[in-house]
Amino acid sequence: MLAAQRADAAAVGQDASARAVHVAADEELRRGSVPDLDENESAPAVHRDVLAFGYLDAMTSEKRRARLLVVDLDDTIWTWFDAWHSSFSELLRVTSELSGISTTELKRAIRPIHQRHGTSEYSWLLDELDQLGDLVPAGTTVAEYFDPALHAQNHARKVTTQLYPGVRETLTYLRDNGTTVVAYTESLAFWTRWRIQQTSLDGLISELYSSPDHDTPDGVDLESRRTLPSEEYELHSTEHRHVPAGIVKPNPSILQQILDDHAVPASEAVYVGDSVMKDVAMAQRVGAIDVLAAYGVKTNDPRYRLLQDVSHWPDSTVAKEQDKSPGVHPTPTLVLSRGLSDILDYVAFGRTVA
Structure with missing residues (x-):
């Protein structure tokens, strides 16, 4: 049944042998050992942070059921x-x-x-x-x-701004089957809208919740800097809803607002994001089905140091994000190591509006 449902969404370049290797790797993790997947070229790229935290794919014989998908954007939908x-x-x-x-x-x-x-x-x-x-x-x-x-x-x-494999197919499948997809990001409005336009997701995402833009500095003429008409910088199909400035994840208030706006109980909503500290913690606070997009986790990438050096985050946030001590971060309920399309292995989505 799954193959019939996801003929397009499953097109993420994984052959049967690679999936078998991944399942075998999961079994090794359950036994307490960490396989070196990089030594096998056919193995899917399970991120080192996932192995370091000890997270596993929670494959179950019975799928969870949901009517709403809420997604983080940066390093969940695209390669931020x-x-x-x-x-x-x-x-x-x-x-x-x-x-x-x-x-x-x-x-x-x-x-x-x-x-x-x-x-x-x-x-x-x-x-x-x-x-x-x-x-x-x-x-x-x-x-x-x-x-x-x-x-x-x-x-x-x-x-370099690109969708992760399988994202477009998965969002198209969900839209065509009546499931509303909502995006919630901490990134500010302008560049988030630009990325939605750049990746042609305007309309595949039903609503975008994000903070408003920063102010334009004194003496800077915004219109003189723009090279296109003002309307070209706006979304045309995705509804953009601004949230109060200063609210950051894992504060659950915006996610709860999204659930209330769509009249969907937390138990019938899925939230997917790449941050255990922010996304998973927030989803668990409201009782939604939390899913870690492990394929997008970058905190163990050597290049990540540059972001830390110039980040707007306070030092305490930078330090906590890197802390892998037991009990510091919540354990995700579900983990996607290959791509967003794997969510269809775990969750049976229904129509958001009955």
């Missing part, structure tokens, strides 16, 4: 960290080349700006770096002089 790291590295590199300021010094100056604005994707970052102002010739703005850095950043972001 890969795109952020690639684009921010380019911004740093070219800015350093043009200014003569080391990347180390730039990073030290950048983090307070990110923390002040509550985002690691602050669009006016270069405008607020005091070190750059004195380097710009008279009659030229910072944005104009450092346009090659901004261009390199934007190009890298566009090239």
Whole structure:
């Protein structure tokens, strides 16, 4: 029955032998050992963080039933960290080349700006770096002089922002079968809308809940910076609902609001996200079926250090995220190690509106 239901959604490049290897690996984990899956080229890429925390796929003989899917976006639906790291590295590199300021010094100056604005994707970052102002010739703005850095950043972001395998097929299957898909992200509005447009998910996601954008700095003309008509920056099919600024996961209030808005009890809602500390903890607080998108976990990636160096997160959050001590983080109910489409192995989704 599953094959018939998911002819498209299951197209994630896994053959039968790879799935057998994964099942065997799960069995080894249940016995208490950690297999080195990287040594077998046919094995699916189970992330090291998943092995370090000791999470397992909770395959059950009977599927759970749900009428609503709520998803995180960054590193659950699309490759946020890969795109952020690639684009921010380019911004740093070219800015350093043009200014003569080391990347180390730039990073030290950048983090307070990110923390002040509550985002690691602050669009006016270069405008607020005091070190750059004195380097710009008279009659030229910072944005104009450092346009090659901004261009390199934007190009890298566009090239590397991609959906994870199986996402589009899974969301299409759910939409066509009457299940509402809602997205809830901590990322601010502008870049979230851009990624939805870039990945052609406008309409596949029914509603987007996100914080409003940061303010435009004094002296910056927003319209002069835009290259397209204003309407091109808006979503046309996905309804965008702004949530109060300052609310961050695992605060459960927004997820509870989503359940109330759709008149679906927590026991019939699934929440999928890549953060145990934020997504899983939040879902468990409201009683929803919590699912860890282990395929998107990046905290053990060596490149993650750059994000920590310039992140808007407080030091305590950075430290807790890396703490793998027993009892620090909740244990997820379900774990997806290969992709979002695996959710259909665990949950039978019905129509959101009866």
